[in-house]
Amino acid sequence: MTFAWQLARRADRMNPSIIREILKVTERPGILSLAGGLPSPDTFPAEAMRVAADKVLREAPREALQYAASEGYAPLREWVAEHLGRQGMAVSPGQVLITTGSQQGLDLCGRLLLDAGSRVLVETPTYLGALQAFAPNEPQVDEVASDDDGPVPEALAEATTRGGDRARFLYVLPNFQNPSGRCMSEARRAALVDAAQAAGLPLLEDNPYGDLWFDTPPAPTLASRWAEGTVYLGSFSKVLAPGLRLGYVVAPSALYPKLLQAKQAADLHTPVFNQRLVHEVIREGFLDTHVPTIRARYAKHRDAMETALRRHLPSGCHWTSPQGGMFFWLTLPSEIDSLALLPLAVEAGVAFVPGAAFYARTPQANTLRLSFVTLAPEQIERAVALLGGVLKDVLARTPVLTP
Amino acid sequence: MTFAWQLARRADRMNPSIIREILKVTERPGILSLAGGLPSPDTFPAEAMRVAADKVLREAPREALQYAASEGYAPLREWVAEHLGRQGMAVSPGQVLITTGSQQGLDLCGRLLLDAGSRVLVETPTYLGALQAFAPNEPQVDEVASDDDGPVPEALAEATTRGGDRARFLYVLPNFQNPSGRCMSEARRAALVDAAQAAGLPLLEDNPYGDLWFDTPPAPTLASRWAEGTVYLGSFSKVLAPGLRLGYVVAPSALYPKLLQAKQAADLHTPVFNQRLVHEVIREGFLDTHVPTIRARYAKHRDAMETALRRHLPSGCHWTSPQGGMFFWLTLPSEIDSLALLPLAVEAGVAFVPGAAFYARTPQANTLRLSFVTLAPEQIERAVALLGGVLKDVLARTPVLTP
Incomplete structure (x- = not known):
């Protein structure tokens, strides 16, 4: 007989992270993922960490x-x-x-x-x-x-x-x-x-x-x-x-x-x-010199994505170029549900996070989040081109409601 | 005007750790503390950690x-x-x-x-x-x-x-x-x-x-x-x-x-x-050779405390020699409240954790916990001697109930 656990009521409110579930799918080789919020590992100061770990474990191990x-x-x-x-x-x-x-x-x-x-x-x-x-x-x-x-x-x-x-x-x-x-x-x-x-x-x-x-x-x-x-x-x-x-x-x-x-x-x-x-x-004072290198790098990534979005996205898509951080937020033509778009995008080789995941009560279905810091600028160009292609395909197939 | 925060009901159930509060008092210089449950830092494999940290940060920093x-x-x-x-x-x-x-x-x-x-x-x-x-x-x-x-x-x-x-x-x-x-x-x-x-x-x-x-x-x-x-x-x-x-x-x-x-x-x-x-x-397989060294060390500490307890504690105190782990548990004569004993012990230069802290509902006041792994064996001997002295003083002042 299988033992039946009684869970606390709050367990009903715990759910798998939608982003983590999406990431599982998109971590397949060959997928260009704009989904994760992962900082670029190129910014990790591995050598400074190595020197510091050595020092701490030599000088104050106890x-x-x-x-x-x-x-x-x-x-x-x-x-x-x-x-x-x-x-x-x-x-x-x-x-x-x-x-x-x-x-x-x-x-x-x-x-x-x-x-x-x-x-x-x-x-x-x-x-x-x-x-x-x-x-x-x-x-x-x-x-x-x-x-x-x-x-x-x-x-x-x-x-x-x-x-x-x-x-x-x-x-x-x-x-x-x-x-x-x-x-x-x-x-x-x-x-x-x-x-x-x-x-x-x-x-x-x-x-x-x-x-x-x-x-x-x-x-x-x-x-x-x-x-x-x-x-x-x-x-x-x-x-x-x-x-x-x-x-x-x-x-x-x-x-x-x-x-x-x-x-x-x-x-x-x-x-x-x-x-x-x-x-x-x-x-x-390490951060005084280190953080500006991250800023410069991410600004270039932001520029690459801004350029790619302008080049590849169909009209009717809107965004504001971010002045910092890690994300672009896209508003698509209102007839597009980004959650339904995702499998098509993944099939084409690109991933994002549907915006609905970020609303507590009233999701806005025609939004999505793109991270510009994980991929290299040339990968961003390629990924956004793929996304633009999928969007154009979908829009071509979507009946336009005439007034 | 001071802003008044409304806390969740559960905040009433959160309390400072009695042990951590005691540790604050007993971390004064000169106190021999048998209170904390701290492993002996002599057992920490600092060099193995240092080598491993170096390797991890060289080979897989990202x-x-x-x-x-x-x-x-x-x-x-x-x-x-x-x-x-x-x-x-x-x-x-x-x-x-x-x-x-x-x-x-x-x-x-x-x-x-x-x-x-x-x-x-x-x-x-x-x-x-x-x-x-x-x-x-x-x-x-x-x-x-x-x-x-x-x-x-x-x-x-x-x-x-x-x-x-x-x-x-x-x-x-x-x-x-x-x-x-x-x-x-x-x-x-x-x-x-x-x-x-x-x-x-x-x-x-x-x-x-x-x-x-x-x-x-x-x-x-x-x-x-x-x-x-x-x-x-x-x-x-x-x-x-x-x-x-x-x-x-x-x-x-x-x-x-x-x-x-x-x-x-x-x-x-x-x-x-x-x-x-x-x-x-x-x-x-590091632990296969490392853990036996911890066992051997702690067994010696256990022996030192067992010997010291036998030598210095007054009659009416009971304990069972532990066959592993880190703690002795003492039962004192029933008229002694270990919580009241603690300030006297600290004054004499030794600390322990009163047993009452470890009971969910019905504290047994004449119990206390002694860690045998944090201090060196010769410090254990000295600490238990101090504790024995305090106990004997208290017992001498405590009226014995005649039947």
Whole structure:
């Protein structure tokens, strides 16, 4: 007789990542994938890591390999506070919690702030991984009307109190958003924070891509405008390497102790070897020279994709050229469902992520996300040409509704 | 005006680790601490790690530093399956989920199996970290009567159905338990699994210390007797190094997909650099020669503590010499509360963990845990002498109740 496990109710809310399922299909040899959000491995500073790993394991093996503080490695917490300070945020090291990637930051914040049935607000579209992180807490996820500049401040008051149940926070990714690539203007940031303060709505600000600007840095963070009402998430994944799983949360002091307890319960602490390794790499200003090389590289990739899109996409497709980050967001002619398009594209040898995956409630079916950082520029040209061909085929076969 | 955060209800159940709070006090210079459960850093294979880190970062930097599969690094999953196979468990690599320490395994299992108010069974005493991992799910934690051989099988049926609400699982640590040091006999394992199967009660088997036996290996795991009803947790923390945060879950195939989704939501994946590093260290049989050196070292420490306890502790104190693992569990004369004893001990220069921390419901106040692996044997002698002195002082001042 097979034993029957009884699962927690929240298990119904856990689902495989659509992106990861797509990636499985698209990792077949020969597929040019614009789907994954993988940083270019050419940017990983392997040699600096190797030298630093050697140094850490020679000089402090007993500390680097032992259990450590749940808060994180003190010099790394100090580095983060100082780094953010240079960007206009007043952060004390005591507010910094080192996490196992910023995905864990999302998870811990969800656990600390969301009850079953409580409301959480997100942008449209929004980062899929955040929806996954929040889901096990069984919240009701509500969308805030958003435009090319991010969430619309005027929509915040109503969204906060909709249905009589106050939303617990707004999850927002202001810089080169995943998936839309958009970056909030300074005016929008000011208006959004004003609206959030007026509505008594805390903010969960996610900033994995902020350092990846091409021409000008983004405006100051939301946290710099409203420190006590904002939890800020940062990451080393996009400026160093994601495989080390190293991120951080900056939390108001009212929240920090409980966040720390959630962290202890989750994995005791983030691998201290990784923390010391990264600190050794960055302590003398490595990122000051390294990050500009990533920016220059990704700007070229962005240019290659912009050129290819203009060359190969049929009329009726729209996008805004991103000013940083890793993604183009395409709006296709309204009769095209990108989810139905995907198998045809994969057959032709190119993959993307259908936009529907990034909407909490009301998917916009004629959208899709393209990463411009994983493939080389000449591969991008080829991949976009394939995508353009598939789109033209589909449009030729789609009956045009005459008015 | 200070912004007021609304926390999730589960935040009330999150509390600072008593052990970590004690450790803060006892990490003052000059305190001989028998409190922490820290492996001896003399056992960390720093040189092998250094060589392996160098190799991984030279030969596979792009893979070691990139995002990776949530399941874990395939060759490491295969190693785990093969390693457990040699211990009599039939495990396929597809059942192995690599976790960020086995604390994360506890967390994921709690999230997947526990609803608010649902019942979970634990031993008396039990591992404090497991109680912390389960707490955010707001379960009702019930104790199963236990003796020197672990949970009493005859108590299982009633405990499973107590109050009409079926317990979701029994959390059990059969090998050299933290905190009691006890190791379940083969007969007890057989009887416990029979009782669990009869009661339809799944098992969560935690085995961080099973390789640390001194004279004879422990009997086969519970999972080897009842694979489909048992989730098994393993760890590299005690045989290699805890600072890498590397553990694993072996789950029945009925449970694996949801466990994987919970893992994705929690931190995407465990640092793949750490996984490749450890696999590189252990792939050619390193543990076959390394683990025996840890056993020999810890056996000497155990002997030193046994000798010191016999020499310095007043009559009325009881313990069983552990046959493996890291801990002695002391039962003091019944009039002594070890929590009240701790400040006196710290004042004298020695620290321990009061036993009350390890009970889910009904603390036994006259117990305490001593780690024998962190201090050197001569420090153990000195520390136990100090503890004995404090105990004798307290007993001399405690009025003896005459019958």
